[in-house]
Amino acid sequence: MQTLHNRAPLLSVVVAVYNGEKFLDPFFTCLASQNIDSMEIIIVNDGSSDNSMQIVEKWREKLPQMQVIEQENQGVSVARNTGLAVATGQYLSFPDIDDEFKPGMYQRLLDMALAGNLDVATCNGNYVWENNKKPSRPIFPEDKLQSTDVLPGPVWLKKALDSRKFLHVTWLNVYRHDFIRQHGFRFEPGLRHQDIPWTTEVLLAAERVQYTSERFYDYYIHSASVSHMxxxxxxxxxxxxxxxxxxxxxxxxxxxxxxxxxxxxxxxxxxxxxxxxxxxxxxxxxxxxxxxxxxxxxxxxxxxxxxxxxxxxxxxxxxxxxxxxxxxxxxx
CATH class of the missing domain: 1.20.1050 (Glutathione S-transferase Yfyf (Class Pi); Chain A, domain 2)
Structure with a gap:
């Protein structure tokens, strides 16, 4: 279990919430199971009109390191930027509420990041289809992308893009906060699939990146997802x-x-x-x-x-x- 070595938490988890009542209980269960004491959770309510905030309040008692920010609906990019602006952690993560991640994911990535003085630590995950419409499969096939030592960001980006199987996503990664701050990186407001330019530029700028092919994250493909309607x-x-x-x-x-x-x-x-x-x-x-x-x-x-x-x-x-x-x- 991670203990608090200084005032800044080790990890800030920035979470955009918009009408997510169906997903929030499993999501918070995943967060609680990370078992990291030195973690702040920043929930940005992006103008939800369902019961999302009642569920958040219920979990607030179990996760006292949580803070909630309210804003009018402006989309996931602005919500992430809102959370990023108040985050105090040494490292940052941006999970999606409709996915699930395994116990130990963030501890593993933080261990990699601290040991290698990384700007970005990244892992593999699974595609999981609603109602098991298709068999689960790894996001990055292990014959195409295997675990790496510490690499310059552009070297990892080349390896990843050359595999032709790379998915530009933020949620498989943790980022060193000072690195993000130094470059002034922000998510593009109002843009769907903003992870594509974000990931490209972050990796071009990063000096130290490491990838593990361990699969910690389940990316759910379901009918309620905007991407699959x-x-x-x-x-x-x-x-x-x-x-x-x-x-x-x-x-x-x-x-x-x-x-x-x-x-x-x-x-x-x-x-x-x-x-x-x-x-x-x-x-x-x-x-x-x-x-x-x-x-x-x-x-x-x-x-x-x-x-x-x-x-x-x-x-x-x-x-x-x-x-x-x-x-x-x-x-x-």
Missing amino acids: PDNDDTLIRSARHYMKILQMLEAINQRYPDKVKNIPACHWQIAKEGLGIIHTFDNMKDDAKKGSIIREFFEKGIWKLIWKNAKSPRLRWRLGRRYFRLKRYLP
Whole structure:
């Protein structure tokens, strides 16, 4: 069990809560089972309208190191930033309330972080489907990504992206607070999948990172998740706009770290890959007028040029070129 060596807690767990009554009891059970005395829990209530806060208050008695911050609904990024601004721990974590994590997860990551003076300590997890619709499987296949010694962040990012199985997420990691503070990292307000630019830049900036392939975290794929709800044309348009913003952010990150990115071709590959995902979104739209409007926006914002510039391989350019002729018939 971790004991308190100084006034600052060893770990700050920053938790965004929005209408999570279905998930909060299992989530707090996971937190309590971490058995870390030197841990503060910062709950940011992002304008919940269900019974989430009653459940939080019930757990507050069992977890006295918890503080609760109330704000109007502004999304997970702003909620995380709110919690980050008041966190006092030496290390930070950002779990999602609809997932579960194993006893010992944070102690293992903190032990790694302290022993290796890490900026980021990271582990593996499992995909778990609601009602066991599919068998559980590791997030990072162990034949693709094995446990590492301490590595420079860009070396780990290259290894992770080159596996083609890397998932950009914050919740498998703990971060050294001084490192996050020194670089002024924040989550992008109002952006879905903000973990993509966050993880990319954090790892490019990090000097010491270590990964263990031990699986401590269960990522639940369920019908209530925003990421897995059925799409219509309007939600597809919103998704395309979020990813266009992500591509612009990734390009800006690449330009901020040119010396590091030149050794990581996959930093360009991920822009082209996510760009192909946007084009696939267009393919799934049914209303021709809406499809034409978002495709014109895609070209006017320079996203096509950005994707083409970052598609370095002949295969990627061939895949994009085939789609260009389908898209250009929507242009004036």
